[in-house]
Amino acid sequence: METVVGIEDNDDGKFEDSGVDRSSSALSSPKQISNPIVYKLVRVEGDGRLVPATDDEVMEVGDFLEYENSEMHVVANTGQNLECISIERSSSGKLRLECSEGTADADLGKLNAKLQYIEQILQKVKEEEKQRISCGSPVHSLVNIDSQCSADKFPVMDGKVQSETPNQEIPSIASSLNYTHSNQSGSIDQCSRPSEGGIESGSSASAVYSNLKPDFFMSDGEICLDKLSIRELHELFKVTFGRETTVKDKQWLKRRIAMSLTNSCDVSATTFIIKDNKIVRKFEEESSGNMNTGSLISSENMTEEEDVNFKDLSAANACGLDDNQVVSETRPENGLEDENHQSEQRAAKRIRRPTKRYIEELSENESREHNPKLSISNKNMGLGHVSPTSYVRAARNVFSEVRTYGTRFDTLGGSDVQIPCVSRIRRSHPRKDIASLLKIHPTGMCKTAKLSNKLLDHSSDADSEIPDKALKSRMPAKLHQPPSSEPVKEKHCPAIGTIELQQESRPKRPEPPSHTSDDNIVTVPTAKGGMRRKHHRAWTLVEVIKLVEGVSRCGAGRWSEIKRLSFASYSYRTSVDLKDKWRNLLKASFALTPAPADEGINLRKHGTAPIPEKILLRVRELAEMNSQVPSNSGSSKLAAEAGRAHGGDTSGYL
DNA sequence: CTTAGGG
DNA sequence: CCCTAAG
Structure with a gap:
């Protein structure tokens, strides 16, 4: 959250230096492409802040990405490293801070242990995969990714573990992220990083898994968790969250665990996958409950694109869930399970679907925190337990218009909760709630918004591959892309606008001046008392x-x-x-x-x-x-x- | 939902 | 740009 704020600060930086940004993005893009994680395009500002790439940016890079995609497998390793580094650089400071703030040492220790364990498992899996690959399985690309991811993850995951892990390169940041993530969804950086990792690993893992045992995966997925006894669930919970729980609600525990696993960065995801597909599966069902995911997973011959989609979806779901969870959880740190439970539910609700308007607002404001008000938006949503479907649906509705590939990107971005990306939906009607939100924190909300966006995007994506998208064909883009949420451009990052301009103008000629970069977002007081924002996009x-x-x-x-x-x-x-x-x-x-x-x-x-x-x-x-x-x-x-x-x-x- | 027009 | 009415 705090990190987000930082991003917001950027405003000053409208990136006039879009040239620079672009260049940076361009440089990184290829590599990024290779990495699933990298997908999210991010512009690194001078400060080192990460700015989510805008659609335009993505588009620009798109060619690159696409191109790369075909070859990316090979390159992937290098790319990842680079990416990791860059990320690290930019975000490290924040991340660390959070880390310090974050969980207790003991928790960390547990996590580390768990991570290690997971790592081992992953290793095994990788080996298996490699063998498989060598055999000539189509999954090859996936496998590579996975391995890479895992590598990244590890280092990241355990800052402490570093010594153990081969990759010392990776900064401790990752670890911090993970922890933070679990504890708090915090800064953008963290989110992006972990989520990406998580997604990646998850998807890759799942993909791999599917190859191995598609059937099993499909059928058993949920079951495993179900089979676990409460005690086991508690154990799992403990491992996952680093604390014990008294909650007896099996459902809740399962959900919690699944979510955390999925979300939680690499480690959790990986572990999750490896240990029990079930969990993953479970998660998916619960969260997305989508056929899409299932189908993707099930299909052994996944194309890269599909993989990507899958990843995106999973990531989005995970992220969204995670964030929500995190938020809810973090707050109630009191540790009362009941509270957590409630919060969780709330989170779920939130995720469901903010109004378009709402979302937009959020993104702009970048409210750093999820406001309780979010729940308001949720109001509409059914409560009780969240049904995966509902999520999807809501998301879809919200973004019906938006869902271009851009949206997808968002999804990726979604994985990074942190990045402000809200897909901008224009015609949403302003709501009082929104207004209130806006007023409250300009900074906050990013997460939520993002999350929601992600969810939405994903859901939409998942639901469909919408013809439009398909037409556009930006499938690849979707992969790489990040984030982008348009809203970000307008609101948060003036830079985005600039970029866009550049993109467009570049080819022909730079436009005059001012324009692009500034998104003038003017809030106009409405008679109703609500504020309505005019975003201006030159x-x-x-x-x-x-x-x-x-x-x-x-x-x-x-x-x-x-x-x-x-x-x-x-x-x-x-x-x-x-x-x-x-x-x-x-x-x-x-x-x-x-x-x-x-x-x-x-x-x-x-x-x-x-x-x-x-x-x-x-x-x-x-x-x-x-x-x-x-x-x-x-x-x-x-x-x-x-x-x-x-x-x-x-x-x-x- | 898409258009058209006014603000 | 936003909003609303009308098809």
């Missing part, structure tokens, strides 16, 4: 061009079509946005050309000539075409110009 030249192109192709008025065709990659920019922008363009184009001879002149007039005249001309042309009424009585001007435009160079453009 239109880049590229976007404008795309829009014009789309209009030319589909015709004005078919915004949804245009959106699908030309703005698939832009999760923000709704059809309404397109419409609005077009309206503005029309206005501009008319205004612009009042005088026929002045193309050059137009420019001169306003120092700011964001939109090239050619485009405006083109716009005018299109407008005319649309209207098909050159003879508009109303605007002679328009007509005249239009005519001129036609004759002129305009047509050539685009």
